[in-house]
Amino acid sequence: MRPTQAIEAGFIDPVDDANAVFRQVLDALAHPGRIVEIARPTRVPRGSLGRAAIGVAMALADFETPVWLDEAAAPAASHLRFHCNCPIVSKPDQATFLLAAEPASVPALATLPLGSDTYPDQGATLVIEVQALDPDGSLSLEGPGIDGRARLGVAGLPAGFWEARRALAALFPRGIDLLLTRGDLLVAVPRTSTVRGS
Amino acid sequence: MSRQISDLSGKIDQRRFWMATLAKAAPADLEQAWSDLGLQPAFTRLRPAETGLVMVRGRISGSGQPFNLGEMTMTRAAVRIENGPTGFGHVAGRNARHAELAALFDALLQDPERHAALMAGVIRPLATRAADEKTRKASEVAATKVDFFTLVRGED
Numbered sequence: 001m002r003p004t005q006a007i008e009a010g011f012i013d014p015v016d017d018a019n020a021v022f023r024q025v026l027d028a029l030a031h032p033g034r035i036v037e038i039a040r041p042t043r044v045p046r047g048s049l050g051r052a053a054i055g056v057a058m059a060l061a062d063f064e065t066p067v068w069l070d071e072a073a074a075p076a077a078s079h080l081r082f083h084c085n086c087p088i089v090s091k092p093d094q095a096t097f098l099l100a101a102e103p104a105s106v107p108a109l110a111t112l113p114l115g116s117d118t119y120p121d122q123g124a125t126l127v128i129e130v131q132a133l134d135p136d137g138s139l140s141l142e143g144p145g146i147d148g149r150a151r152l153g154v155a156g157l158p159a160g161f162w163e164a165r166r167a168l169a170a171l172f173p174r175g176i177d178l179l180l181t182r183g184d185l186l187v188a189v190p191r192t193s194t195v196r197g198s
Numbered sequence: 199m200s201r202q203i204s205d206l207s208g209k210i211d212q213r214r215f216w217m218a219t220l221a222k223a224a225p226a227d228l229e230q231a232w233s234d235l236g237l238q239p240a241f242t243r244l245r246p247a248e249t250g251l252v253m254v255r256g257r258i259s260g261s262g263q264p265f266n267l268g269e270m271t272m273t274r275a276a277v278r279i280e281n282g283p284t285g286f287g288h289v290a291g292r293n294a295r296h297a298e299l300a301a302l303f304d305a306l307l308q309d310p311e312r313h314a315a316l317m318a319g320v321i322r323p324l325a326t327r328a329a330d331e332k333t334r335k336a337s338e339v340a341a342t343k344v345d346f347f348t349l350v351r352g353e354d
Contacts, residue, residue: 007244007276007278007284008242008244009242009243009244010244010245014246014248082244082245082276083245
């Protein structure tokens with residue numbers, strides 16, 4: 001297979017579409033647990049990443065942000081390299097963005113870049129394509145951006161994922177930001193949110 | 199071409215040659231060559247033509263320290279022929295159609311069935327024309343050449 005064949009057309013209007021996706025991701029991060037629909041990128045390369053995950057990468061990744069892809073998402077590598085100019089790294093601890101099409105392949109959260117107390121922004125952003133997102137599930141979110149408490153259901157994450165995330169809370173402001181996607185849908189769980197349940 | 203170029207560097211040189219020829223050709227010539235071909239291949243614009251700046255770097259005498267000469271405007275495009283290869287076009291200036299045509303020709307030239315005909319029918323004539331134009335300009339400039347003679351002043 002020619003490596004360039006996995007490249008698909010990107011945003012129709014690169015500037016407006018990237019801006020729109022950026023704005024949607026910003027909204028999602030400002031309202032943890034709220035499911036937003038991201039429908040801007042027109043084509044998605046083969047692999048199991050949906051439009052929301054690819055859109056996030058295309059809007060946010062550039063030559064300064066190394067991207068890690070799990071095995072299931074690997075076919076998207078040349079697409080992302082072409083459109084974002086981003087380096088694709090094989091070691092998760094070197095990445096700024098981690099895209100996982102298969103939730104079980106997500107590396108142990110504590111091994112990912114968490115930033116430092118001086119530069120917490122250097123913590124990684126983890127994008128996981130999950131099996132289902134439900135606005136009324138068993139998880140309960142609290143924290144900045146949430147009026148009281150928000151409910152969220154996520155299907156497909158490996159057992160122990162939320163415990164591992166809770167273990168990082170003590171390191172705040174260090175940590176990782178989570179973007180969970182399912183097709184065109186995206187929900188953000190930034191490090192400021194406290195998640196109860198599993 | 200009787201010699202079979204099988205090694206990668208030969209292929210890269212070859213492609214470099216046709217991409218350079220396409221990039222330096224006059225847009226009107228390319229447009230003419232395109233309509234003469236009469237091809238209407240279905241294609242996807244992977245990267246619609248976009249204009250930006252690139253830094254041109256140089257080395258004094260070709261071997262000195264590299265330095266930034268300045269930025270130049272360029273336009274690039276990438277297309278994929280339906281079920282075929284991907285072509286890239288990088289041209290100086292802001293002519294979007296020129297970049298797209300260069301990318302389309304680049305894609306078609308990678309198709310083994312069309313390669314020979316396109317090389318003979320499009321690329322060689324364009325290269326010959328560019329070489330002729332260069333010779334003409336060089337001879338025009340050569341007529342105004344001034345030789346400076348410096349007298350030895352006998353400093354020792």
